[in-house]
Amino acid sequence: xxxxxxxxxxxxxxxxxxxxxxxxxxxxxxxxxxxxxxxxxxxxxxxxxxxxxxxxxxxxxxxxxxxxxxxxxxxxxxxxxxxxxxxxxxxxxxxxxxxxxxxxxxxxxxxxxxxxxxxxxxxxxxxxxxxxxxxxxxxxxxxxxxxxxxxxxxxxxxxxxxxxxxxxxxxxxxxxxxxxxxxxxxxxxxxxxxxxxxxxxxxxxxxxxxxxxxxxxxxxxxxxxxxxxxxxxxxxxxxxxxxxxxxxxxxxxxxxxxxxxxxxxxxxxxxxxxxxxxxxxxxxxxxxxxxxxxxxxxxxxxxxxxxxxxxxxxxxxxxxxxxxxxxxxxxxxxxxxxxxxx
Amino acid sequence: xxxxxxxxxxxxxxxxxxxxxxxxxxxxxxxxxxxxxxxxxxxxxxxxxxxxxxxxxxxxxxxxxxxxxxxxxxxxxxxxxxxxxxxxxxxxxxxxxxxxxxxxxxxxxxxxxxxxxxxxxxxxxxxxxxxxxxxxxxxxxxxxxxxxxxxxxxxxxxxxxxxxxxxxxxxxxxxxxxxxxxxxxxxxxxxxxxxxxxxxxxxxxxxxxxxxxxxxxxxxxxxxxxxxxxxxxxxxxxxxxxxxxxxxxxxxxxxxxxxxxxxxxxxxxxxxxxxxxxxxxxxxxxxxxxxxxxxxxxxxxxxxxxxxxxxxxxxxxxxxxxxxxxxxxxxxxxxxxxxxxx
Numbered sequence: 001x002x003x004x005x006x007x008x009x010x011x012x013x014x015x016x017x018x019x020x021x022x023x024x025x026x027x028x029x030x031x032x033x034x035x036x037x038x039x040x041x042x043x044x045x046x047x048x049x050x051x052x053x054x055x056x057x058x059x060x061x062x063x064x065x066x067x068x069x070x071x072x073x074x075x076x077x078x079x080x081x082x083x084x085x086x087x088x089x090x091x092x093x094x095x096x097x098x099x100x101x102x103x104x105x106x107x108x109x110x111x112x113x114x115x116x117x118x119x120x121x122x123x124x125x126x127x128x129x130x131x132x133x134x135x136x137x138x139x140x141x142x143x144x145x146x147x148x149x150x151x152x153x154x155x156x157x158x159x160x161x162x163x164x165x166x167x168x169x170x171x172x173x174x175x176x177x178x179x180x181x182x183x184x185x186x187x188x189x190x191x192x193x194x195x196x197x198x199x200x201x202x203x204x205x206x207x208x209x210x211x212x213x214x215x216x217x218x219x220x221x222x223x224x225x226x227x228x229x230x231x232x233x234x235x236x237x238x239x240x241x242x243x244x245x246x247x248x249x250x251x252x253x254x255x256x257x258x259x260x261x262x263x264x265x266x267x268x269x270x271x272x273x274x275x276x277x278x279x280x281x282x283x284x285x286x287x288x289x290x291x292x293x294x295x296x297x298x299x300x301x302x303x304x305x306x307x308x309x310x311x312x313x314x315x316x317x318x319x320x321x322x323x324x325x326x327x328x329x330x331x332x333x334x335x336x337x338x339x340x341x342x
Numbered sequence: 343x344x345x346x347x348x349x350x351x352x353x354x355x356x357x358x359x360x361x362x363x364x365x366x367x368x369x370x371x372x373x374x375x376x377x378x379x380x381x382x383x384x385x386x387x388x389x390x391x392x393x394x395x396x397x398x399x400x401x402x403x404x405x406x407x408x409x410x411x412x413x414x415x416x417x418x419x420x421x422x423x424x425x426x427x428x429x430x431x432x433x434x435x436x437x438x439x440x441x442x443x444x445x446x447x448x449x450x451x452x453x454x455x456x457x458x459x460x461x462x463x464x465x466x467x468x469x470x471x472x473x474x475x476x477x478x479x480x481x482x483x484x485x486x487x488x489x490x491x492x493x494x495x496x497x498x499x500x501x502x503x504x505x506x507x508x509x510x511x512x513x514x515x516x517x518x519x520x521x522x523x524x525x526x527x528x529x530x531x532x533x534x535x536x537x538x539x540x541x542x543x544x545x546x547x548x549x550x551x552x553x554x555x556x557x558x559x560x561x562x563x564x565x566x567x568x569x570x571x572x573x574x575x576x577x578x579x580x581x582x583x584x585x586x587x588x589x590x591x592x593x594x595x596x597x598x599x600x601x602x603x604x605x606x607x608x609x610x611x612x613x614x615x616x617x618x619x620x621x622x623x624x625x626x627x628x629x630x631x632x633x634x635x636x637x638x639x640x641x642x643x644x645x646x647x648x649x650x651x652x653x654x655x656x657x658x659x660x661x662x663x664x665x666x667x668x669x670x671x672x673x674x675x676x677x678x679x680x681x682x683x684x
Contacts, residue, residue, distance in 0.1 A: 134590060144523055147531035181486055181574040189489035189571045213578025217586045229531045230572055232523040236555025237576050241583055244559045248476060252616045253609070260612040266605025270598040274590045 001030060001318040003311055004087035004096035007037035008065040009103020010307075011300050014038075017102065018045035020307020024315075025055040027308075031315045032056040034096055036087040037065070062086040065103075068300065072106030076114060084108055088115045091293040097318035100285060100310055102298030109145050109288055109297070116293035119323070121330040121337065124149075125290035126157045127228070127297060128164055129235060130283040133219030139165050139174075140216070141225045143286060144232035151195040152339040154178070154225050155202065159329050159336070160289040161223035162205040167320040168287075168313070171222045177211030179226035179234075184210070191227060198339070199225075204329045284309030287317055289326065294318045343372060343660040345653055346429035346438035349379035350407040351445020352649075353642050356380075359444065360387035362649020366657075367397040369650075373657045374398040376438055378429040379407070404428040407445075410642065414448030418456060426450055430457045433635040439660035442627060442652055444640030451487050451630055451639070458635035461665070463672040463679065466491075467632035468499045469570070469639060470506055471577060472625040475561030481507050481516075482558070483567045485628060486574035493537040494681040496520070496567050497544065501671050501678070502631040503565035504547040509662040510629075510655070516564035519553025521572060526552070533569060540681070541567075546671045626651030629659055631668065636660045 005021055007014045014037060021033045035042050039061035046052045046059075064082035066075045076085055084103055088111040090096040101108040105127070113125060129143040141157040142149070158176050165174035178199055180188040185196050187210065199207045211224045216234070226234075253264045284306040285296040296314040298306060330336060347363055349356045356379060363375045377384050381403035388394045388401075406424035408417045418427055426445055430453040432438040443450040447469070455467060471485040483499040484491070500518050507516035520541055522530040527538050529552065541549045553566045558576070568576075595606045626648040627638040638656040640648060672678060 134586060147523070179575060181489070181571055181578075189569070192571070213575045213580070214582030214585070216579055217582040226575075227531070229523055229534070230575055233521060233555045233568075233572055234575060234579050236523075237558055237580060238555070238583055240556030240559040241580055242587075243556070244476060245584075245587060248616045249613070252612045256612045259608050263605045263608025263610075263612075266601050267595070267609055268605075270594045270602040270605075271591070274594045 001097040001315050002032040002034060002095070003314050003318070004034045004036055004060070004090040004099045005311070006083045006087045006099070006101035006103055006108070007035040007042050008083040009101045009108070010298065010302055012303055013102070014041050015045050016303045017307055018042060019304035021057060021311060022046070022049050022052060022055065023304065023308045024311035025057050028312055028315055031311065032058075033311070034058050034060050034090060036060045036062060036090070037083040038063070060086065060090065066107045068104050070104065070107070072104060072110040075107055076110045085111050085115070088112055088295070091295070092116055098294035098296060098314040100296045100298060100314045102300060102302040102307065102310070105144070105297055108295065112288050112291045112293070112295040116291040116295065119290055119292055119326055119330065122156055122160075122290040122326070124153050124156070125288050126153070126160060127286050128161050128289050129231070129286040131216060132283060133217055135219030137169055137283060138216055138219055138221055139169070139223045140231050140235065141223060142228040142231050143235055144228045145288065146228040149191060149227040151191065151198055152336065154191070154195045154227070155198055155336060155339070156290070156330070158199055158202065158205050158207070158223065158225045159333060160326050161225065163325045163329060164287060164289060164322055165222045167322050167325065168316050173206045174222035175208040176205045176223045176225065177208055177215060177221035179224050179230060180210035180212065182210065183212065198335065201335060202333060204333045283313065285313045287313070289322075292323070294323070343439040343657045344374040344376060344437070345656045345660070346376045346378055346402070346432040346441045347653070348425045348429045348441070348443035348445055348450070349377040349384050350425040351443045351450070352640065352644055354645055355444065356383050357387050358645045359649055360384060361646035363399060363653060364388070364391045364394060364397065365646065365650045366653035367399050370654055370657055373653065375653070376400050376402050376432065378402045378404060378432070379425040380405070402428065402432065408449040410446050412446065412449070414446060414452040417449055418452045427453050427457070430454055430637070433637070434458055440636035440638060440656040442638045442640060442656045444642060444644040444649065444652070447486070447639055450637065454630050454633045454635070454637040458633040458637065461632055461634055461668055461672065464498055464632040464668070466495050466498070467630050468495070468502060469628050470503050470631050471573070471628040473558060474625060475559055477561030479511055479625060480558055480561055480563055481511070481565045482573050482577065483565060484570040484573050485577055486570045487630065488570040491533060491569040493533065493540055494678065496533070496537045496569070497540055497678060497681070498632070498672070500541055500544065500547050500549070500565065500567045501675060502668050503567065505667045505671060506629060506631060506664055507564045509664050509667065510658050513564045515548045517550040518547045518565045518567065519550055519557060519563035521566050521568035522552035522554065524552065525554065540677065543677060544675055546675045625655065627655045629655070631664075634665070636665070
């Protein structure tokens with residue numbers, strides 16, 4: 001597969017992007033990289049790697065960059081030669097099989113919507129963020145692309161997430177949960193209460209009931225579905241908590257005596273092993289599901305390791321039949337065609 | 343102050359409730375406890391403590407208990423002699439200064455609403471959960487009492503939380519944040535976008551802008567305000583994450599060799615010190631703000647230590663002028679009287 005990578009997007013672009021791509025080009029089978037951005041800058045980074053010319057990496061030059069603070073829709077419309085826009089266009093034109101960007105999420109989503117267009121029947125593309133759990137990975141739909149969702153958006157999110165979980169993460173009959181504040185069908189806000197009975201009727205997914213907040217880190221569901229406001233708040237809250245725990249332990253050990261320091265040293269290999277099991281950088285990228293093309297979004301703070309993982313995920317996504325299956329299921333799940341009003 | 347305690351509510355009632363109350367009666371100044379529930383059962387637990395008769399503890403017998411699974415409104419109406427209803431009634435009748443329950447949250451909230459009634463002008467009572475952070479404590483409003491909130495509910499939540507934070511936690515000019523998915527005023531769902539400009543106009547609080555998920559565990563605000571659906575999902579997600587981290591480390595050390603075990607042993611005092619700084623049981627109870635009386639709600643899984651903390655908090659709440667200040671501020675903040683329609 002050929003992956004168009006926005007080389008200029010992200011807090012550590014282009015260096016960490018290039019480094020992650022070099023590793024991907026070396027290690028992944030059937031994976032070509034097209035680095036999109038300022039050719040001189042990209043080349044300067046590539047030159048740090050001996051023999052990069054022999055890797056399946058090419059550069060596609062463009063002149064503009066969309067910065068993090070810019071208004072996504074305005075920027076995408078005005079900067080037609082920006083790295084994220086050009087990379088997305090390469091997918092639409094069939095020159096690449098997937099696009100990856102760790103730049104402004106809003107810009108990447110807008111570019112995908114405007115250039116790749118929505119899959120017929122899908123109302124709103126949705127960001128599916130993989131959350132590592134002790135049992136594997138749970139897909140959170142939606143992580144912030146859509147707010148003020150209606151039931152139809154959550155139902156389509158459930159359908160798309162379920163297909164992605166099956167085809168990319170290899171889960172058989174993924175368990176889908178509706179994020180809610182109680183177990184019972186009657187619990188929750190209006191959106192949850194209206195969505196529950198409809199989701200129960202879906203024939204293309206395995207709906208397993210309400211998912212409370214704690215079910216997500218415990219890995220009790222393969223896919224959990226909620227409005228993007230809730231999903232985004234949850235993700236950032238979790239990030240903050242994890243960072244806070246880490247900082248407290250680090251500072252605690254620093255301030256403590258020699259005995260605690262020795263203890264930390266002896267425990268380190270075990271902690272590292274645990275860290276690896278729940279390492280968010282292992283999944284590096286979140287697919288935007290519901291557009292006509294494979295689009296993967298990375299965290300702005302991604303470093304080479306996350307970029308590598310995201311390229312791996314993009315490659316798997318591009319190889320999979322996710323888009324075809326979404327198209328089929330959207331037609332098959334007749335109910336979804338008649339829910340425009342809710 | 344005299345605290346009416348629902349002795350029958352909670353996963354470990356009555357034993358852990360009684361144990362927490364015995365400690366509170368011993369250690370807290372000016373604190374009397376009225377244990378409400380089955381006299382025989384309560385006495386059996388009290389008898390395990392030598393000399394309990396000399397402590398400021400009395401028993402108020404009643405015959406019924408509201409179980410966790412019952413429908414709150416039905417149960418409160420039907421079980422007029424249940425421990426939570428009777429305890430709440432003791433506050434309304436002026437026989438106690440505060441009520442505490444670790445039983446069904448729905449039942450405690452409903453009892454407070456029906457028996458104590460709302461403060462004039464307050465639309466919806468709100469559960470304020472204290473979240474421990476490295477910088478102290480952040481108050482989360484609302485933690486699940488209200489869903490489908492309108493701006494007026496968040497504005498009143500901001501006002502009540504700010505007063506509680508000031509008078510009970512001693513924060514001067516508490517920084518209030520609106521939970522949102524971005525920093526800018528224009529970000530978020532309809533509720534957040536409508537609430538932001540109104541909250542900015544409030545004169546009785548110090549509004550400090552949007553609080554993203556990560557701001558909460560970092561302790562960047564003293565009070566954060568959101569709809570109860572979001573607040574509840576966040577709290578339970580955080581609980582689940584913390585438990586998962588703990589379990590992973592515990593299991594990791596168990597499976598590891600003697601060196602890691604020694605490391606864990608040496609590190610233990612430091613980890614315990616850190617644990618204490620972010621120990622949720624240190625705050626043990628969440629006030630229900632907006633009713634005419636001091637009502638504190640505990641986690642169903644509370645053990646003696648949490649119960650003790652909750653009684654301490656109830657005592658401080660009862661001593662404070664929070665209710666008077668809420669009444670004053672609701673009148674002073676004129677805008678709040680004219681927002682019925684939004």
